[in-house]
Amino acid sequence: MENSRGSEAAPDQSCRTDPSCYCQLGGVLELLSRKHAIQVICLVGEIGPVRYGEIETAFGEVSSSTLSTRLEELVEAGYLAREQYDEIPPRVEYDLTMTGEQLQQRLQPLLEWAVIHEEFEESAA
């Protein structure tokens, strides 16, 4: 109890100013720190409504089980919308929700930087 930053009972209101609060973040971050989650959000954001197969192809190397788990979670969390058409062969389309778009906007700069950064690293190697 030496400083006013330390959180005891209610760190909620200091959250926006207390950086250590970031460490406590569950929800979105927990989801984003699972495999492919960030990339999926950005892919869907870029190429609009996408079919499952297109996502799988874009990744090249994904395990379909992991990918479908990830999609399910993102739908469940409200970042993706899943539209199913009753046709044969089946068709399913994924798109960002409004919340998903907000997320994607924050993710975009990161991925753009990552692309450049990766290119740089490779050329330096």
Next chain:
Amino acid sequence: MENSRGSEAAPDQSCRTDPSCYCQLGGVLELLSRKHAIQVICLVGEIGPVRYGEIETAFGEVSSSTLSTRLEELVEAGYLAREQYDEIPPRVEYDLTMTGEQLQQRLQPLLEWAVIHEEFEESAA
């Protein structure tokens, strides 16, 4: 194949315009999609040189094994610098490298949004 840059059949030059390229991103993203990685970067960015114990405390609930693995990886990847002082009891400080700062700048908006978003979700529940 008029693409002279690709080492294989890689779509390197279209990378910045081809969104599916995001899916192929390894490196940084693979690292960031491990537990606590994003939060660690931002914490260190916010509260400057930090000691191991401070990070651990800020998280509250982390397994020390996972945290130290993460720190090691981030140092190894060049986002964090680790300074060790030969004192008793031992003292180690972590800080962002220049690259780490670039990364943190891209991460910051995401975390800020996550905090707000989380608060909103909680109040809606």
Next chain:
DNA sequence: GTTTATACTTCGAAGTCCGAAGTATTGGAG
């Protein structure tokens, strides 16, 4: 009747994470 297309499941093996306990060091208390 077999093939084709799609969006997933299933399941055992491999990899990652957890958390309680331990390691090494030495100045200070008893």
Next chain:
DNA sequence: CTCCAATACTTCGGACTTCGAAGTATAAAC
């Protein structure tokens, strides 16, 4: 002299996550 505190980690068995090859369901096309 012995014990404890302080710090930054390891260690290890068990739990959780991801992998990837194979399978499921459907009906139109060949």
